[in-house]
Amino acid sequence: MHELSVSSAIVDTVVRHAAGRRVTAVEVRLGRLRQVVPTSLAFYFELVSRETVCEGARLDQEVVPARLRCSECAHAWEIDMPHFRCPECESADVNVESGEELEVASIEVEEAECTVSR
Numbered sequence: 001m002h003e004l005s006v007s008s009a010i011v012d013t014v015v016r017h018a019a020g021r022r023v024t025a026v027e028v029r030l031g032r033l034r035q036v037v038p039t040s041l042a043f044y045f046e047l048v049s050r051e052t053v054c055e056g057a058r059l060d061q062e063v064v065p066a067r068l069r070c071s072e073c074a075h076a077w078e079i080d081m082p083h084f085r086c087p088e089c090e091s092a093d094v095n096v097e098s099g100e101e102l103e104v105a106s107i108e109v110e111e112a113e114c115t116v117s118r
């Protein structure tokens with residue numbers, strides 16, 4: 001049910017930014033370390049977005065690779081699974097450079113309909 005809470009967070013953010021405009025597409029950046037399953041996220045996004053301005057919006061998911069950097073020798077590498085030791089010098093003093101992203105990168109909204117009053 002992890003993807004359900006991630007979907008709720010995305011929809012909350014988008015609804016706030018859309019300010020009442022209908023949303024047609026949402027682009028999200030998800031770090032590998034978040035371990036979000038894309039098909040599952042798409043499913044919950046559709047569910048959570050019902051009856052909001054996001055209903056029917058396309059969800060574009062960009063998965064950001066997880067990268068670590070060693071504080072000792074500045075070596076940086078990508079990981080599939082958390083592995084917190086530098087392969088170059090074996091130091092455990094490493095920092096996560098990327099992979100923890102969970103952000104709405106952009107949204108597309110429909111142009112507000114013009115109300116012609118005379």
Ligand SMILES: [Zn+2]
Pocket residue numbers: 070071072073074075086087088089090091
């Ligand atoms: Zn190192």
